[in-house]
Each structure stands twice: as C-alpha cells, then as structure tokens.
Amino acid sequence: MVFSSLPFLFLFLPAVLLVSHILPFRFRNGFLLLANLVFYAYGEPVYVLIMIGSILVNYFCARLMDRAGTQGRRRAVLVVGIVLNLAALGVFKYAGLFVGTLKHIPALSGLPAVDIALPIGISFYTFQAVSYLIDVYWRDCPASDKFISFACYISLFPQLIAGPIVRYKDVNEQLSHRVETPTLFNSGVRLFVVGLAKKVLLANQFGQLWDLTSADPVAAGALAAWCGAIAYTFQIYFDFSGYSDMARGLGRMLGFEFCINFNYPYISKSVTEFWRRWHISLSSWFRDYVYIPLGGNRCSKGRNCFNILVVWALTGFWHGAGWNFLFWGFYYGVLLLLEKLVLGRFIRRWPKALQWLYTMVIVVIGWVFFASPDLSAALAYLRVMFSGTPGTGAIPLVPWLGLALMGALAAGPWGKGLWEKYAHRKWMPLAEGLLCLAALLLCVGSLVSDSYNPFLYFRF
C-alpha cells in the first residue's frame, strides 16, 4: 500500500488512527504490529513471510549476541546475522542482475534465468536490521527482549517501504514509552499533508514530462530533453522527500519521532553539500557502518580514496539492481573525491550562483543515469541533451512553466522561512487549516482523476 492512495487515506489510516488512540498503551505495539503486517501484506501477500523471517532472525541473533560469553562468539553471531541479512538482499534484489550478467559469458549462457520480484522495502528494513545488530554488537543499544516491540520496529509501516532508515537506538525509548499530544499530532498532520502534496501535486505531475521526453529523446530534442531531465530532478526529490515527510508525519501522529531525511538538497553549492542534504539517513548509515569501520579518513590518502569509492559504489548499488546505479554511485564517488582533493578550493572562490549551477548540472546529469532503464539509454539521452538535436517540437513545454515555478519554490526553504516568520501570528492556525483542506481536496482530486476513465464508445 502506498500513502498516496485512496485505500490508505480512507480505509487504512482512519482505522489505524482510531484504534491505536482508543486502545490502552500496553496493547498499542501489538496492534501496530498487526497494522504493519496488514499494510505490508496488502502489497506483498506472500513476501510478508520474508519480512517476518527477517524479524525472527535478527531478534534471535541479537539475543544470542547478548548472551554470548566471549567477544569471539559475539562477533561470530554478528557475522552470521549480517550474512543472512545480506544474503536475503542478494537473492531477492541482485540475483537476477548477477545471473543475467553472467549469462553474457558464453560458457555460462545456459544458466537459468532468475526472475524474482523485488519485495517492497527489503532494502530499507534490511539496513535497519543490520544497523541494529551492529549497534548491539558495539553495545550502543541493548538487545531487545520484547519481541512484539522489536517486530513493530522492523515493520513500522510509516517508514517501512521508503525510509527514513530509522535506528533501533533512536526509537527504542519510544517503543516502550510514547508521549502523544494534540500539538505533536497537529505537527504530524502538517508534515503528512505537505508530503502528500509534494508527492501527488508535484512529483506525479513532473513525472509525466519525464515520461514524455524519455520515451523518445531524439524526437523530443535537446531543449525538451533538458526540461525532461529537470522535471525528473524535481520528480525524484518531491517523490522521495514527500514520502519521508509523510513517514515522519505519520510517525508523529502515532507518537514516534523519526530523523529528517532531506534538508533542501537542491540549494546545495557543491556535490559534497548535496550529499549532506540528500537522503541523510542512508548517507549516515553508510558513514557509520561502512566508511568509518573501513578506516574513514584516519588513514592514508590512498586508503581514504578507496574507502570513499567503496562507499559510493555501494550507495549506488543500494538504489537499484542495475549497472547504471553502480555507475551512478561511482560518478558521485569520483566527483566527491575531486571536490575533496582538487576542485573544492577553486569552487569556494566562485560566485555563489555559479557554485549552485555547477552542482545542479551535475545532479541533473546524475539523475539521467539514475532514471534511465540502463546505461546505454542514459548515454543516448545525454547525447541528445548535449548535441543540440532539434527534435520534432511535438512535446509542448510552455504548459509546464507554472509547475516548474511551483517546484522551484517548493524545493527551497522559502516556504519554511515564511512559515517560521508568521508562525506565532493569530491567523496562522486558520491559514494552516485552510491550506490543509485545499491540499487534501487537490490531492484527492488528482488521485481520483487518475482513475477517471470515460468509456466514450460504450454501447448501451
């Protein structure tokens, strides 16, 4: 189930909010676990078993680690746990890609094709589970002795399928004790509605332009191809950050506080800054559980470069099972290294507008690799962008200007600044209430419109 859908808004969410606020607190985690399983099984009626398997494995691994007498045994359990987690990810996410690639080798062309559908959210909950095991190993957090609250953590529906990647140590306390106040709920509503509007009114709409230009970039021509790539740049941001906002909003409605995942990445003035602002919970996961254990920057320059490239290759690969994602990761790894070693000191002297433009061009090009089905499609698209191909002019671009303007305003911190400036004015709650209603009407309008399907040659 996705948040931006009518069954979620008008069936699942009202039921969860109603029941979870009526039940005495001691039953809430149990109910929430049930709700999580229903939420997940709605989209993955069979794969829900894999998630339950993951919960069991990680719960007992941590318990074992807790009881293991020696450091060696603790480490052995940790390794087994991590291997099991990564194996599940490998089989369900990457097996198809690896086998498909191996089949290109003549001697291995007889391998059976692997066609396993990706279980939704497996990348997110696996990473949460791995962070939990490592934190328990490092004694950063205790091993959970309450199965239901642990299961609730791994499967927590607000952040189950698109993050943020929440760490057990951050919500451990909230699992056993949550303060629910109208003010917190109200701020949750605000975040949720903003996220919903980002997803439905912006991301989905921008997606239409990218779909048009990427379907046939040569016919679209250079100008439309640039507009399409920029539209995708908006789409992915509003889609992903909208989802994170909704997750954080839902979390607050249920008494949880999740970390910020996006901090206006498109105002960045360097690639390094961009990655400090984009998908923060993933970057910090890789920093804490891969980069620093590898030695981070407290090592030789060469080793540091290697560490950075490993982290970025993995980051790219985490985003999708495709060689274009690996390339996309390397692309950023190399750029970050360049900024760190050479470019950084020059860029700092440039005018701010130029710094921003440089960053955005790199980001937009990066998204072409990310959004294309494979590397050759990405290169073909980029060729059109940079070759000045005139195209047929069949895709109207002017109608997208209004949306582009809204996107540009919504991607920056200006709205937030305005809100903070007037937050304490008397009329603010009224303005917020009206905006909330308008956003809900427009979002539901857009969702309903998608299904509006006049059958004009109906025979009576």
Added chain:
Amino acid sequence: MKKCYAVLPMAVFLVFLAVMTALLLFGPKRDFSENEKRVLAGTPDLSASAILQGETQKELESFTSDQVPGRDFFVGVHAYWSLATGRNGSEDIYHGKDGYLINAPKAYDETRLTDNLTRFDDFAAQTGLPADLIMVPTTGYLMADKLPAVHGAYHDDAVYQKAAETVKTLNLIDVRDTLKAAAGEGQVCYRTDHHLTSFGNYQLARAYQAAVGGEDFRQDYDDISVYDGFYGTTWSGSGYWLTRPDTVELWDSGAQVTVTLDDGAGQVKTAHSLFFPDHLEDLDKYPVFLDGNHALVTIENPGAPGGSVLVIRDSYAHCFATFLAEKYQKVTLVDLRYFRTPVSDLLAEHPADRLLVLYGVDNLLTDNNSAWLS
C-alpha cells in the same frame, strides 16, 4: 477554545478523513457513471485466494476510486487546478475560448492512416461502385480561433494530402473550406462534443450532394426542434463541469422512414423516426440521432429521389445520415468497430448504387477496425 484553534489543521484533517471514510463505507453506492458511461466497481471479493493473488487489492483500489464520495467533484477540482496552473496546453482536452472544449490533436500515425485509406480504397475498387470519401475535420482544425494560446498542431491538412495521394478509386470530397466558411454563418462544431452540429452536418450533406450530382437540400428547414442541456463526450472527459451546455437541434425533413438497428449480436429493433427522443433525457444527447452506435443501420425512405447508398462510417455519420435519408431510398450504415460479417456479403444482401466512406480525421489516425474489410 484557544487550544482547539491552535490545532485547526489536525481538526480539518481528522474531520475530512472521518467524513470521507464514513460516506465511502456507509453512503449510497453508485452502479453506473453517466459521465464515464461505464459500470462502477462494487465491493471487492474478500476470499483468501483472491487476497493472495492480489485480486482483492486491485478491486479495493477500483472500489475506493469509483465509489469515493464526490467523485465527479474531485475530477473537476483536478481539471480546474491543472487549468489554473497553466497545464491546459498539455492536456488531452483543451479548455478553449468561448466555452469550447477541444480534443488535443492525435499523433500523426502515417502508417495507420495509409492502411485505413488503402483498405477503404481497395474495398471500393472490389465493389466496382461509384465511391466517395468524406473525412470530417477535427474541431481544433475547424475552430482554430477558439484554441488556447498553447496547443499542439492539428494534422488535418496532412491527412487530406496523404488521402489525395493514396486513394485511387475513392473520390475524395474536400469539405474543409465548406465547413470553415459555414463556421462564419452558424455553429458547425459542438462546444462540448467532438461531432459536428446539425447545421454542420447539413453543410456536409449539401457538399456531398453537390459532389455526386444529387438533389440539393432546402435552404429553410421549417421543422427544427432545439433542446438545451447537451453535455457531449468531450465535456465528460474534460472535468470542466462549469462549461455551459450545448443545444442539440433535430432537423426533421418530415420523410416517412423505416429504421432498422442491428447491434450485430442478434438484437434488431425497428423504428419510424430518425430521432430517438429518449436520449434527450441524458446529458449526452448525441445518441438522439439513430440511437447512437450500432453495428448496422438501414434507413428506408421509399419517397426519396435517390437510389441506395452504403456508408462505411464511424459515429460522425449518425447525424449526417439523418440528412442523407431525405434524399436516398435506402441508406445502409456499417460501423466496422462492431460489424463482424464480411461487408461484401452485406452488399450482396443489400445492393447499393453508391458507396460512401465517412470518418472523422481523428479516427482515421487511431482506429484500425478497417482491417475487418479485408
């Protein structure tokens, strides 16, 4: 009170969710959408096997979107929001000037167009009958001054040029200038529907008669009845619910006709009028002409001056045929979207003196049912 006011967004959100959910679950259900002309989804199948296969989930999506309270209102909200944010020129239906809702141009699919034209032409050659081709231009082409500032390019001229190059047997009757000129005298295209008005069809019928050397129509029809409140299919598809409705006019020549309507699946009904006033009760009143879409329609008018004509056509001919019936003793209309018997067999059963192929330009670019001819 002050505390409640501070959490107004929360109150708005919860009330909105509660009202929508309650109405969705306990409110009246709609079986049929007149705007969409389709049956709406009902309560989903909740069996375990359906859930495991994901069928229930799909049905639940359809159920919630079809039965969501205020469905048409929400579609309208979205349409006007897109319009207000400047998206008009990228929609499938343009919000034009003076209340014109105009279909955006269809992609120029030259292969499909040539295939269609060649099949019609080959069939005409096979029959050996004198045969004509009328291609009804799009509203966007005819009413170019009503289009919004940003719009796609209409391909009517290219279609006409391609037709002139492609057809050998069919005589292409160019109606573009006639209709454009007529647009200065009266309303040629509906504002809320893609078809031509009765006045437009009258002009089309005169052009046809002139091209085949038939008797011209009267200049003054004394029996024209006018009905308000016509919301055509362009309106239904647009979501622009605030557009004012069209009027539909029935131009009755007073001819004594027998109309046989065959739906191609064994249901045949007979009537003695070209008009079916039951449809005047509906929002979409266009089916008042010959009862809307049917596989095969025959109109007999023994008192007419002309012989018989077989028309291979789409829905643009519904109204056109009401004029043709005045001048021909027998008009046979075949709609290849529904007619599944070889048309040559039909011709053996209903011999004709002339053949006419009448299609809208849009359908020539998109429909491929002409394949049933060969």
